[in-house]
Amino acid sequence: MVSGCFDVLHSGHIAFLEEAASHGELYVSLGSDRTVMELKHRPTLYNEQERKYMLEALRCVKKVYIGPGSGKLDFAPLLDVVKPDIFFVNSDGSDDEKRAFIESRSIRYIVSSRVPHTGLPMRSTTDIRRQLGK
Numbered sequence: 001m002v003s004g005c006f007d008v009l010h011s012g013h014i015a016f017l018e019e020a021a022s023h024g025e026l027y028v029s030l031g032s033d034r035t036v037m038e039l040k041h042r043p044t045l046y047n048e049q050e051r052k053y054m055l056e057a058l059r060c061v062k063k064v065y066i067g068p069g070s071g072k073l074d075f076a077p078l079l080d081v082v083k084p085d086i087f088f089v090n091s092d093g094s095d096d097e098k099r100a101f102i103e104s105r106s107i108r109y110i111v112s113s114r115v116p117h118t119g120l121p122m123r124s125t126t127d128i129r130r131q132l133g134k
Contacts, residue, residue, distance in 0.1 A: 001084035003029040003067060003075040004093065005036050005125075006051050007044045012123035014058070015116050020088040021060035023110070027082045028055055028064045029075035035067055072098065079105055090114055092124075 002020050006013055006028075020026050030052055036044045044051070048066050055064045065081070067074035072095075087102045087109050094111045102109045116122050 001027045001029065001075070001078075001082055001086065002088050003031070004090075005031040005040070005044070006055060007036065007046060008125045008128050009051070009054050010123045010125065010128060011117055011120050012114075014060075015120075016090055016112055016114070017055075017058060018060050018117075019112055019115070023086050023088065025062040026060055027062055027078075027084060029067045029078050030055065030064055031074055032066050032068075035070055035074045038070060039072060073101060076101070079107070086110055088112060 002017065004013075017026060017028075030048060031039070033044050033048045036042075046054070052064045052066060055061050065078050068077045069075065084107055087107050089098065089109070090112045091114055094109075099109050114122075
């Protein structure tokens, strides 16, 4: 299982999702429009239904849920639904609170090595938004 906003879907997201899927069936908890506003203090470029559609179209993704909670642990209610063995995060999405919460549920916590797909540059939504002046 992974969680994220995936507002500006890019090759870095795809590499992350493929890496996560290498551990088994991949379930995604997508940050709701409300959660993105809470965490990033800006509206999404694509609404939650469009982001869900794009992620579900990827062959490496088994199922996408819109996170029912709020804040950086908006995925928490889904843990009882999905019952993941692994929770997979990017290094910039990892923190001690999230790790402690996940591990307290006896779920293995893995931090991605964040390696771009062969031959492609490192990508981040922050960098893309900066380039676009958004």
